[in-house]
Structure formats: C-alpha cells, structure tokens
Amino acid sequence: MILALAGGVGGARLAHGLAQVLDPAELMIAVNTGDDFVHLGLYVAPDIDTVMYTLAGINDPQRGWGVADETWHFMEQLAKLGGETWFQLGDRDLATNVERTRRLTQGQKLSEVTRQLCLSLGVKHSVVPMSDERVRTRVDTDQGQLDFQDYFVRRRAEPKVRGFEYVGANQAQMSAALRDCLSDPALRAVIICPSNPYLSVAPILSIPGVRNAIANAAVPRLAISPIVGGQALKGPAAKIMRELGRESSVVEVARFYRGLIDALVIDGADASLSDEIALTGITPLVTSTVMRDANDRRQLAENVVGFCEQCRLQDVRSAEA
Numbered sequence: 001m002i003l004a005l006a007g008g009v010g011g012a013r014l015a016h017g018l019a020q021v022l023d024p025a026e027l028m029i030a031v032n033t034g035d036d037f038v039h040l041g042l043y044v045a046p047d048i049d050t051v052m053y054t055l056a057g058i059n060d061p062q063r064g065w066g067v068a069d070e071t072w073h074f075m076e077q078l079a080k081l082g083g084e085t086w087f088q089l090g091d092r093d094l095a096t097n098v099e100r101t102r103r104l105t106q107g108q109k110l111s112e113v114t115r116q117l118c119l120s121l122g123v124k125h126s127v128v129p130m131s132d133e134r135v136r137t138r139v140d141t142d143q144g145q146l147d148f149q150d151y152f153v154r155r156r157a158e159p160k161v162r163g164f165e166y167v168g169a170n171q172a173q174m175s176a177a178l179r180d181c182l183s184d185p186a187l188r189a190v191i192i193c194p195s196n197p198y199l200s201v202a203p204i205l206s207i208p209g210v211r212n213a214i215a216n217a218a219v220p221r222l223a224i225s226p227i228v229g230g231q232a233l234k235g236p237a238a239k240i241m242r243e244l245g246r247e248s249s250v251v252e253v254a255r256f257y258r259g260l261i262d263a264l265v266i267d268g269a270d271a272s273l274s275d276e277i278a279l280t281g282i283t284p285l286v287t288s289t290v291m292r293d294a295n296d297r298r299q300l301a302e303n304v305v306g307f308c309e310q311c312r313l314q315d316v317r318s319a320e321a
Contacts, residue, residue, distance in 0.1 A: 007032030007200025017301030034203030
C-alpha cells in the first residue's frame with residue numbers, strides 16, 4: 001500500500017497518475033477537507049470532488065474543478081432569484097453535493113459517503129477524507145480573518161496572507177482508513193502530491209497523530225514540489241510564500257517539509273537548487289514534474305513510485321551494512 005496525501009488540482013492530477021500505475025489494493029489517497037464548507041444548505045467538499053471526478057475521468061480539464069460538459073441552469077435560475085452565485089455549482093456537480101448532504105444528514109460519516117460516491121462513479125481506488133470531523137481552514141489576511149472559500153473563491157486569493165488557522169483540527173481524529181493505513185505493516189511509502197503546502201497539505205498534517213506517524217514511518221517519504229522555476233503551476237502557493245516573507249522556490253518547499261520527508265521531487269528547471277535542498281537534510285530527486293496531460297501524469301507517477309523503490313532499497317542496504 002502506498003499512501004498519497006492530496007488536495008487541489010495538482011494533487012488530483014498526480015493521484016490520477018498513481019491510479020494508472022498502481023492497483024486499487026496498492027494505493028490510498030487521503031484528501032484535504034479543510035476546504036469543505038456548507039453553501040446553499042449543502043455540504044460541499046471541493047478537494048474530495050476534484051480527486052473523485054479526476055479519477056472517474058469526468059473532471060473539467062479547462063477549469064480544473066467540477067464536471068466536464070457541465071450545464072448551469074441551476075446557477076442561472078438562482079441568479080434570477082437573487083441568490084448567491086459567487087461559488088459556482090454546475091448542475092451535475094450539484095447532484096453530488098445534494099446526495100452527499102442527504103447521506104450526511106441521515107448520519108453517515110464522510111468516509112462512508114465518499115466511498116459510496118466513488119463507487120457510483122466507477123472509482124475503484126480508495127479515496128478517503130483526512131478526518132470525519134469538521135476542520136476549517138481560515139486565512140489571516142490584511143482584510144481580516146477569512147474562511148477559506150471566501151479568501152480563495154469570492155476574493156480570488158487577492159488579500160495579502162499573514163498566516164493560517166485550521167479550526168477544529170486539535171479536536172479532530174484522522175479518519176479510520178487513514179489511521180489504519182499509517183499503522184499498516186504493509187505500508188510501502190508515503191507520497192505528498194504537488195499540492196499547496198499551506199492550503200492543502202498543512203490541514204492534513206494538523207490532525208493529531210498524522211505528522212508524527214509520517215515522520216516516524218519506516219518507509220520512503222517523498223513530496224513533489226508544486227513550485228517550478230519559482231512559480232506555482234496552479235493556485236496561489238508562490239504568492240503566499242512571498243507574502244509570508246519567504247522565497248518562492250523549491251528550497252522553501254523543502255524547508256516546509258523538513259523533518260517529515262526523505263526526498264523532494266523537483267523539476268529539471270530547478271536542478272541547480274539541488275545542493276541547497278540537500279542542506280535541509282532532504283534528498284533532491286530531479287525529473288519532469290509538469291503534468292500537461294494524462295501521459296505526463298502517468299510518467300511522473302511511474303518516476304515517483306520508482307524513486308520510492310530506490311529509497312527503500314537504499315534503506316535496506318544501509319541496514320544490512
């Protein structure tokens with residue numbers, strides 16, 4: 001079993017690549033739920049849905065979120081009625097959120113609801129929430145404390161970031177599937193997808209026990225940098241780094257994950273920074289990390305899984321020596 005931590009479009013893309021090269025019994029994808037919120041009376045789980053739709057092959061490749069060939073009759077009618085339209089829910093996407101909300105209202109856990117939705121869409125690999133309890137990412141900005149979707153969608157990530165809070169994380173527990181995977185002797189590796197470290201990965205790590213379990217896991221632990229050539233391929237990661245007074249580079253990504261991972265996978269565009277990464281105690285691994293299409297996703301996934309095997313063999317040889 002390989003455990004992948006994912007959130008956002010970049011995480012979903014690598015998750016899709018990993019699902020192409022690993023059997024369902026070999027891969028579990030634990031997804032950030034810090035972005036989840038209640039909107040129009042519905043429980044919306046954007047990162048779970050992005051991963052689920054991508055694995056199902058129905059995601060919208062242009063927007064990066066939602067369902068392909070979507071229609072918007074609901075939002076058009078809602079606008080006519082004077083409703084809130086700043087967060088777009090297409091008609092097919094709306095069905096997912098209505099059904100999720102119905103099942104949660106009946107008392108099902110988010111883990112079970114996610115499993116059933118994935119099965120309905122033909123997703124065979126395990127997609128699990130980081131927790132079944134509510135955890136909410138709040139962003140401290142120059143415009144005050146903002147809920148994540150208010151910052152990211154309504155205000156288009158324009159406010160200047162000062163810090164983050166993951167509300168409810170201290171009282172939450174990791175989902176049973178995530179807990180069991182981290183303690184499973186059959187765990188082969190932990191892969192942190194090229195997701196935003198602050199918005200997608202940190203909420204997962206904020207759940208009690210997750211960070212320590214990964215840090216102490218006797219398996220290869222790799223992260224793929226979401227930064228290439230000083231820029232984020234998707235989302236505001238680079239902007240956030242600069243606003244927090246840090247450099248926007250793969251070196252800062254390595255510093256963020258210091259003490260947690262063994263190796264950082266970086267793009268060839270950043271190969272010259274390998275020595276600086278090594279100074280953090282993390283091994284730099286260079287390959288092409290830009291995923292333009294399904295072939296790129298598969299190739300990166302194959303390379304990352306290969307890196308994991310190389311790290312495992314090196315650990316075995318070191319132990320034997």
